[in-house]
Amino acid sequence: MNTKNLTCINCPMGCSLTVEMEGDQVIRVSGNTCKRGEIYARKEVTDPTRIVTSTVKVLHGNAAVIPVKTKEDIPKGKIFDCVKALKKIQVEAPVHIGDVIAADIAGTGVDVIATKNVEQGADI
Amino acid sequence: MEKYDIVVIGGGPAGLAAAISAKRSGIDSVLILERDRELGGILNQCIHNGFGLHTFQEELTGPEYAHRFIRQVMELGIEYRLDTMVMDISREKLVMAMNRKDGLFDIQAKAVILAMGCRERARGALNIPGFRPAGIYSAGTAQKLVNVEGCMPGREVVILGSGDIGLIMARRMTLEGARVQAVAELMPYSGGLKRNIVQCLEDYGIPLKLSHTVIDIRGRERLEGVTLAEVDGRGRPVPGTEEFYSCDTLLLSVGLIPENELSGKMGVEMNPVTSGPRVNESLETNIGGVFACGNVLHVHDLVDFVSEEAGAAGRNAAAYVKEYAENSVTGSAKDSVKDGTKASTRDNWKDGTKAGTRDNWKDSVAGSAEDSVTGSVEDSVGDSTKDNRRDGTKAGTSENATGRADHQRGREIRLQPAEGVRYTVPERINVSRMDEKLSVRFRVGNVYKNCYVSTYFDRERVSRRKRQVVAPGEMEEVILTREQLLQYPDLETISIKVEA
Ligand SMILES: Cc1cc2nc3c(=O)[nH]c(=O)nc-3n(C[C@H](O)[C@H](O)[C@H](O)COP(=O)(O)OP(=O)(O)OC[C@H]3O[C@@H](n4cnc5c(N)ncnc54)[C@H](O)[C@@H]3O)c2cc1C
Ligand code: SF4
Numbered sequence: 001m002n003t004k005n006l007t008c009i010n011c012p013m014g015c016s017l018t019v020e021m022e023g024d025q026v027i028r029v030s031g032n033t034c035k036r037g038e039i040y041a042r043k044e045v046t047d048p049t050r051i052v053t054s055t056v057k058v059l060h061g062n063a064a065v066i067p068v069k070t071k072e073d074i075p076k077g078k079i080f081d082c083v084k085a086l087k088k089i090q091v092e093a094p095v096h097i098g099d100v101i102a103a104d105i106a107g108t109g110v111d112v113i114a115t116k117n118v119e120q121g122a123d124i
Numbered sequence: 125m126e127k128y129d130i131v132v133i134g135g136g137p138a139g140l141a142a143a144i145s146a147k148r149s150g151i152d153s154v155l156i157l158e159r160d161r162e163l164g165g166i167l168n169q170c171i172h173n174g175f176g177l178h179t180f181q182e183e184l185t186g187p188e189y190a191h192r193f194i195r196q197v198m199e200l201g202i203e204y205r206l207d208t209m210v211m212d213i214s215r216e217k218l219v220m221a222m223n224r225k226d227g228l229f230d231i232q233a234k235a236v237i238l239a240m241g242c243r244e245r246a247r248g249a250l251n252i253p254g255f256r257p258a259g260i261y262s263a264g265t266a267q268k269l270v271n272v273e274g275c276m277p278g279r280e281v282v283i284l285g286s287g288d289i290g291l292i293m294a295r296r297m298t299l300e301g302a303r304v305q306a307v308a309e310l311m312p313y314s315g316g317l318k319r320n321i322v323q324c325l326e327d328y329g330i331p332l333k334l335s336h337t338v339i340d341i342r343g344r345e346r347l348e349g350v351t352l353a354e355v356d357g358r359g360r361p362v363p364g365t366e367e368f369y370s371c372d373t374l375l376l377s378v379g380l381i382p383e384n385e386l387s388g389k390m391g392v393e394m395n396p397v398t399s400g401p402r403v404n405e406s407l408e409t410n411i412g413g414v415f416a417c418g419n420v421l422h423v424h425d426l427v428d429f430v431s432e433e434a435g436a437a438g439r440n441a442a443a444y445v446k447e448y449a450e451n452s453v454t455g456s457a458k459d460s461v462k463d464g465t466k467a468s469t470r471d472n473w474k475d476g477t478k479a480g481t482r483d484n485w486k487d488s489v490a491g492s493a494e495d496s497v498t499g500s501v502e503d504s505v506g507d508s509t510k511d512n513r514r515d516g517t518k519a520g521t522s523e524n525a526t527g528r529a530d531h532q533r534g535r536e537i538r539l540q541p542a543e544g545v546r547y548t549v550p551e552r553i554n555v556s557r558m559d560e561k562l563s564v565r566f567r568v569g570n571v572y573k574n575c576y577v578s579t580y581f582d583r584e585r586v587s588r589r590k591r592q593v594v595a596p597g598e599m600e601e602v603i604l605t606r607e608q609l610l611q612y613p614d615l616e617t618i619s620i621k622v623e624a
Pocket of ligand 1: 137138211239242263267288292420
């Protein structure tokens with residue numbers, strides 16, 4: 001058996017959580033004040049995921065870069081692969097909110113989409 | 125001269141929401157003035173997600189959140205001018221602005237909404253004598269460089285201050301390939317959100333060094349490194365705890381302060397705790413028809429509350445303009461409306477007080493708006509002097525003069541922050557003007573666990589809410605209803621306290 005210590009992020013209480021695990025199985029969560037803490041701990045130790053936000057270069061736009069995000073959470077372990085893949089991408093203006101910038105980023109099955117409008121303009 | 129019913133200063137989330145709600149309340153002549161090249165304010169550089177959970181029940185990024193409001197501004201056909209800096213506003217609501225196309229120009233407004241947001245505290249952050257090599261940035265400046273301009277300020281980074289922007293930038297620069305070596309925080313706790321400490325620091329193994337500060341900077345032209353040391357209870361470095369970090373970039377993230385140079389100059393009374401204007405239930409300052417909302421009023425952590433507050437300011441400004449129009453029909457000298465005289469009669473008319481000093485000072489201005497305002501100066505000498513000194517002007521200059529009667533708006537209930545509570549917004553309530561419900565927002569001065577947030581009407585406790593935790597980093601709220609207040613016709617003071 002091994003234990004992991006986490007901080008619950010769901011409210012300002014910031015309870016210190018202790019998760020007891022047997023291999024991949026969660027045996028017990030303690031330290032939480034409410035149910036949300038336990039749900040968070042179980043997810044965080046078995047399948048931690050994050051939304052990733054970054055920027056991508058734009059050509060012929062009225063801005064130098066365009067902000068983007070993964071449309072859904074991706075596994076935490078894939079964050080750097082995702083960002084690295086985005087570094088190689090350049091898009092041509094105009095680009096609009098929700099446009100797919102990169103499909104299936106880093107093999108996660110999740111698309112990366114634009115979060116801002118960039119219109120055509122003098123290159124900046 | 126150009127004229128608008130309502131001029132909104134600043135096109136960030138506060139300015140946008142205020143303009144939208146003013147327009148929806150039936151005022152067509154609304155103008156937003158924004159000094160940047162686009163609308164959206166600081167949200168344009170906050171590309172991370174976590175905005176709008178309250179308003180839209182989804183987690184948006186900053187630009188996405190701003191876009192929802194910008195779209196409404198477009199759909200409603202609200203006028204705005206970009207790259208336009210407001211330089212000065214007079215008490216008579218003459219707005220002086222400047223842009224490259226029109227040069228310097230004046231606009232006469234009936235009502236003004238202050239929505240200039242905040243800027244980063246810089247002074248006092250680095251308490252070290254000597255000069256500053258290149259490579260030291262405020263966290264917000266670095267955020268703009270990376271997220272808007274697309275360039276990285278450096279590769280080896282130390283961050284001083286654990287405010288949310290610093291935490292967000294620790295992650296952002298790490299993802300961009302920089303090595304963030306440490307975040308040093310002078311206090312024994314972080315002012316940032318737990319979520320940001322976990323997801324921006326712990327996720328990437330970046331150490332958070334509490335009770336630490338920068339005591340030395342190396343480098344002449346370009347930053348070469350910094351020395352961090354632990355501090356004792358009084359904030360003094362503890363000898364023997366010094367550690368050198370080689371780095372080319374130092375980010376400062378030590379908090380925000382409302383951007384109130386314009387407000388101070390026009391004679392708006394300030395609250396020294398919030399560094400924002402003192403306002404009443406309508407979010408109206410001591411100058412009738414001048415409203416404030418968003419970070420210029422008090423620093424918010426959640427943009428949702430900024431939008432909500434700004435919506436109220438927009439509605440109230442619209443109501444002010446409508447009353448103003450009603451008055452100009454019944455008023456005697458129609459011409460005086462232009463000079464803003466009517467603004468004062470509104471208060472008199474509504475509250476039944478005499479057109480005392482207020483009209484006097486207004487009259488003295490009617491001739492030439494540029495002329496100095498005479499009247500009683502005492503009122504303004506208090507808090508606003510500080511701002512004036514900063515600008516290098518003398519305290520109690522004519523610009524600063526305050527007409528006493530601005531405060532004579534009929535009976536008002538005072539709101540008072542008591543034990544554990546640092547301030548409240550608003551600070552005064554005129555029951556006859558308030559909406560059905562009023563949000564009173566405040567911050568506590570410390571972390572309190574298992575406590576009660578209580579509301580007292582004079583000596584009587586009228587409500588008590590159990591709280592597991594309250595902290596300075598999270599804005600709190602108490603809702604007052606008009607019905608409730610009408611039951612206490614003699615009420616003088618409402619106080620809000622944290623109780624064990
Ligand atoms: C650097 C920085 C980073 C931030 N990051 C976050 C974050 O990550 N998450 C979060 O929840 N909150 C963040 N905030 C807080 C955020 O600012 C508020 O939630 C919200 O943006 C406040 O809206 P606002 O409209 O009051 O101010 P702002 O968004 O600051 O908008 C004010 C606008 O007024 C304009 N203006 C100012 N003076 C003048 C003038 N004289 N003439 C014309 N225009 C003028 C400015 O250009 C600006 O566009 C950050 C604040 C700063 C300063
Ligand atoms: S466990 Fe519950 S009370 Fe504790 S931090 Fe998480 S959400 Fe808050």
